[in-house]
Amino acid sequence: MCVDGLAGSFPCEGVDLVGQVSMPDLRPGTPPSGPEEWWNVNDIWGWTDPQTGVEYALVGRHDGLSIVDLSNPVEPRPIAYLASHTGTSWWRDMKVYADHVYVVADLSPGHGMQVLDLTRLRGLTEFTELQPDAWYSRLSSVHNIAINEETGFAYAVGSNSGGDTCGSGLHMIDLSDPKNPTFAGCYAETTTGFYIPGYTHDVQCVVYRGPDSEYAGQEICVGSNETAIVVSDVTDKENPITISTGTYADHAYIHQGWLSEDHQYFYQNDELDEGFSVSRTRLLVWDLTDLDDPVLAREHLGPTEAIDHNLYVHEDVIYHSNYTFGIRIIDISDRENPVEAGYFDTVPEHNNVEFRGSWSTYPYFESGFFVATSWNEGLFVLRLQQ
Structure with a gap:
């Protein structure tokens, strides 16, 4: 306890x-x-x-x-x-x-x-x-x-060193026959990325059920592309299209993010801004009410200067790995106003700008337990107190 x-x-x-x-x-x-x-x-x-x-x-x-x-x-x-x-x-x-x-x-x-x-x-x-x-x-x-488990397509991103790299954007794979994956297409938004145009570091793809009726039922991806977030429609794998991009002036490395379960908001981390453009861990909140026009609605600063890494949303909670600070629990029941609701520090000796500690979490078990990795420390099985 x-x-x-x-x-x-x-x-x-x-x-x-x-x-x-x-x-x-x-x-x-x-x-x-x-x-x-x-x-x-x-x-x-x-x-x-x-x-x-x-x-x-x-x-x-x-x-x-x-x-x-x-x-x-x-x-x-x-x-x-x-x-x-x-x-x-x-x-x-x-x-x-x-x-x-x-x-x-x-x-x-x-x-x-x-x-x-x-x-x-x-x-x-x-x-x-x-x-x-x-x-x-x-x-x-x-x-x-x-x-996207609903459609049965995989999206490999950041491909390099040979094979079908798809410009390091989305390499789309049909998993309908799970043991026989087949190539389905490429997509890259070449106006984004640092050194490789279109490089996608991470992505989430869903069957869209958000507030923008124009895209209802389409397969929509939100990519974290180093210099921008990219909203795309990949319903037609042979003809994927860019819907919009969004960025901000002091971005360092737009790393990863996850949609709210109502698909209206996208919560994004920037892996390299701590120690450069911000003094504490920063969470960025995008309002995607209109997919054609992403709006940066809020910047929320955490309690330490630790570098943020992967985050996942389950119901009204963000489970956010913050390297040397461990896992932050953030209440988003008020979608545009995140509130710090708890934490578990996997690296007690540090809360600094260092690449070690908590890497990622998985909060989707029906039991209510969630699991997290920490760089040198291994696997943690955790649960929120009620």
Whole structure:
């Protein structure tokens, strides 16, 4: 329990520590591969077995994907591992569709996209090293992957080092046959990006149900493209179109963001503005009432100077990884007026502008638990206090 500002040795407010797995223990019995300075955990996602109800954390490491059984969240148990297709990478990303996980990695030429059928976890009683069920070779290095589970399309972004890079924008993939992904098209807005025109660092794609009736039912993506956010219509994969872009004068690196569940607002982080253009962690709130005209409605400053990283929205809460400050819990029941509602600090010794600490969260388990990664510290299983 988080009591008097601490959960064990971790500073906290309103967030309990349920369980933890250290970085080395995410692959028990095998020392981490590659140079020690590369050892880390990175992105995270989750999967719930629709047959058994067991929840699993899918944890990226520099050398592969660790899968952790959360059936007893107090004692999270690594149950399987998928080794990297190529070498180590600080940036490994994964998303789930139709009970399959799709895994990519950056700075790892030739990695492509691994496909693993997660139903193979059923019946495993001890830690098992798995081989992928399929491999998609039209990609090489990839920074991130997004999946619209409603349409069955994946969007690999930040592609480079060979393959069909799609200008490092959206490499669109049809997952209708989960073990046989097929190329569906490219999209890049070339007026954005720093060094590669159209470079998309991260993206969210949805079937649009927001207030702009002109785009009702269309497949809309909001990309974080280093220098701007980009709103696009990708319904027709052969003819995707840019709807609009939005930026602000003191941007440093427009990194990632997530829509409110009503699709009216987009909450965005800027990874490099702390220490340069702002004195504290900054959250940017975009009003997308009119998709043709994004409006920057609010800038919200956090309690420390820590660099912000990935954020996700669930109901009226933002779960926001802030590197050395850990995870910030932000109440957005008033959409344009975020309120700090709690935190869990995964790196107690620092709250500074340093690239280490909390990388990402996954807050979508029906149990109410959420999971988070922290660079050197490993996996945390957490829950909000009621």
